[in-house]
Amino acid sequence: MKRFLPVAALAIVLATPAVAQQMAPAAYVAAAGAGDLYEKTSSQLVLQSTKDPKVRSFAQGMIRDHNKSTAMVKSAAAQAGLKPKPPVMTPEQSGMVAQLRKESGTARDRTYLTQQQTAHQQALALHQGYAANGTAGSLKTAAGQIAPVVQHHIDMLAGM
Template identity: 40%
Template sequence: MPLSNSSPRSRPLLAVIMMALIALCCAQRASAQSPGTLSGPGFLETAAISNLFELETSKLALARTQSPQIRAFADMMVEDHTKIAARLKRAAADAKGDFTFPTALDGEHASLLEKLRAASGPAFDALYVQIQTTAHQQAVGLFGAFANDGDQTALKAFAAETLPIMQNHLAQVLKIQVKT
């Protein structure tokens, strides 16, 4: 049942259920793919898809949210993740490896983006915050692990330089209060 057709009383419940499913899905992916075991190409693919996902969901938030707090966060995401994408491409070039740079989301992230597109109002805001929280928890784990144990010097340096930005994003999204 689409959120727009549900009764006002059931919308918060549906939003909570959707957030729980997203968290479960993302937790399973994180446990199945330990960031510390990623090679340079694996890190590059995962980081690029994650970056693109955070960028696309934030652009959508700028178009949809009425919350000044979420708008400010989404603005920061678009600005920072646009820069991160350019830096990641430079690091991949500096690594001189045989890298394929993804230009589209994988199935899991595309599905989450579609769920976000289907939401509106407070349910949209709650889902966006949950998605960004989970994405940044994963990014902090990925970048931290690769910065410590990565096998490509240029990508390892990129991960170490970008980790504080991801940690800041996580801290900022955790401060957002969503009214449902």
């Protein structure tokens, strides 16, 4: 139960961008970590089966870029005096991964791309919100650097 409550709170925060803009540093770190974990996990899963070179290239880029953003947030959190716990996906993110596991072939690819659009919109709201209204300077800087990368991912998805 102790683990469920923070995850449930995180899911609510991610679902409401206005609230996400005013979150505490530790909550931002947890939300960013959960988002990156989902991105990497879902991308690794789709790489196991996709035959589409565009999907493969996109998924490889997601793993690379989200490893970088995870490292940036961890470093910024340390500078802010935080000791983040290992990331945990929200129930929504876990459900999306479970859905991908059930599908195969081009259906999995389509579901993956649809999920990526949703996940990246949430991530963009999170990072832009914290960059504008966060309270920890190092995390604000990291969020401001991550947001344009997330926007680039959204732009890439629009072309797929």
